[in-house]
Amino acid sequence: MCRPICVYVLFHAKGRPVKQSPGNPLPPPEERRRLRESRSLTEAQLAERLGVTPRKVRAWETGRADPRGRRHEAYAQLLRELRTAAEAAARRADVTAGHGSPSAGRSSAGRSSVGRSAAGRSSAGSSFAGTAGTADAATADPDDTAELPPTPAALTSGPAPEGVGEAGMEFGPDVPDLVPSETVLTPTQAFDALYAFCAPGLVRQTYVLTGRRELARESVERAFQLAWQRWPEVAVDRDPTGWVRAAAYEYALSPWHRFRPRYRHPEAPPSDAYDRTLLNVLLELSPPHRRTLLLYDGVGLDLPETAAETEASTPATANRLLNARQAVAERLPELSDPGEMHRRLSRLATAERLRAPKPLAVRSDSERRARLWTRAAIAFTVTLIGVTALTLRTAPTQYEPPVAPGETVRGVPPRAAPGPLSEDQLKLRKALREETASGPERLVPQPR
Structure with missing residues (x-):
């Protein structure tokens, strides 16, 4: 896989009026996100404390929108509390460092980002507001989502565990916090935590995407192998789950698998008749449409995040999603409801x-x-x-022109070779013999 590179773009509200209270201003968007991450809070946790959706928190932290009214006051108060707590933690760290504690110098900024992600740092799609959706996201109001297709709830059955974002556990069981927020992880521990958090659900997703069990396991394994080879890059990524998911999807949808002998024959279908029908309908879709449908209706990413991960523009992603839903609804009319689509996809994955x-x-x-x-x-x-060395050693050191081929010399008759006389030569010989026998100038030998 081969992997697609998603560039995270911060949208600043340039040229837009910011309605803030004069005595209660908000810090810049980058500072808002830094304050949240300094206390190891996810967007879902912060949204729960404010009584809003994680999508609005993401919009506030990227500068696409700003809170208004009571939400503005509550958000400003919460940011002040986070700033005070961060300053207090920094002072305690300085005091500890002055007393020579072995843990001096450790701060939340020095911890592995994968450890924070495994503990629920952010939702799976928060780092994929790529350039594909900048035009729509920069002008859209997070409160107005009527024009976009509805996004289903998280894929977990029941309440998500604390610290897990809105798309943190795709097609997977509920799990507790894998890593305490104050733990400093080694690269091996951080990779194992990320693998334990993502691999089970990612295998189920890839199975729905391809319909092959062995290919799903192989794709996830190759994706994590690539992640371990590029661990310095993955460890500092804002969304390691999305990084691995994109690599697994790219490998699973590679067209070269059709030439492999083991993948030329179909695998055993699901035991349930409805699941078999749904899987066949999904496999009839084109790979881009199938991937878009799985990310939006299955994993739960929003439209800009889905567009960024599939490397397409937001309008193109919306068209793919609508066409995929229409194709599935023609065969299975009950799946025209996004909520039912999400439940059926989850059931197919967990079966x-x-x-x-x-x-x-x-x-x-x-x-x-x-x-x-x-x-x-x-x-x-x-x-x-x-x-190269052998060629230099055996190559000639000077130029030797080739011998020109021989040419026929013109103007000189060819040398006659012995052989039978031609017709003209026979006529000439006969004429000479006749003249010699009767000519007066010749002496004819007489027998004695």
């Missing part, structure tokens, strides 16, 4: 018992694959150097 390999095996395979490719690259380089 299969798909298990991902252990994180230790994934890391070992990733390191083994990296060593293999490194050795292959070294061997190829050495071979190329050897061939």
Whole structure:
């Protein structure tokens, strides 16, 4: 897979009037997000404290909109409390550092971002407000979502655990916090936490996307192997879950799988008749339409996030979504309701018992694959150097012009070779013999 690169764009409300109370101003959007992350709060947790949706909190932190009225006062008060708590924590850290504590110098900014994500740092789609949706997102009001297709609720059955965002556990069971907020993780521990948090649900998603169990497990395994090889990049990403999900989807939808012998034959369909019908309908869709439908109606991403992850514009993503829904509704009319679509997709994903390999095996395979490719690259380089040196050693040092081919010399009759006489030569010989026998100038020998 091959992986698509999603650029996170901060939208600043330039040229728009900001309605704030003169005595209660709000900090800049970047500062709002920094204050929230300094206390390891997710967008869902902050939205619950303010009584709004996580989408509005995301809009406030990106500068696309600003709260008004009582929400403005409550948001400003909460940010002041977060700032006070952050300053107090910084002072305590300075005091601890002055007393020579072994834990001096550790702060929330130095912790692994993957550990915060596994503990519920943010929702899965918060880092994918890419350039594809900037034109619509910059002018849209978060309170006005009537023109966009409705987004279903989270995919978990029942209340989500504390710290899990609106799309944090896709097609997966409810789990508690995997990593305490104050724990400093090693790279191996952070990777294992991310794998335990994402892999089970991601395997189920990929199965719905492809309809193949082995391909789903292989895609997730390859995605995490790539994540471990690029761990310095993934560890600082705002949404490691989305990074791995995009890599798994790209590998699963690769057209080269059709040439593999093991994937030329279909696998056993689901046992339930309705699930078989739904899976067949999904597999009849084109890969971009199927992926868009799964991300929006299954995972629960909003339209700009889905557009960014599928590398398409927001209008194109909306058209794909509407066409996919229409194609599914023609075969299964009851799925015209987005809520029913979400429930059926969740049921189809959880009906299969798909298990991902252990994180230790994934890391070992990733390191083994990296060593293999490194050795292959070294061997190829050495071979190329050897061939170049041999060519330089055996190549001639001066230019020798080639010998020109021979040419026929004109004007000189060809040399006659012995053989039978031609017709003209026979006529000439006969004439000479006749003249010699009767000519007066010739002496004819007489027998004695």
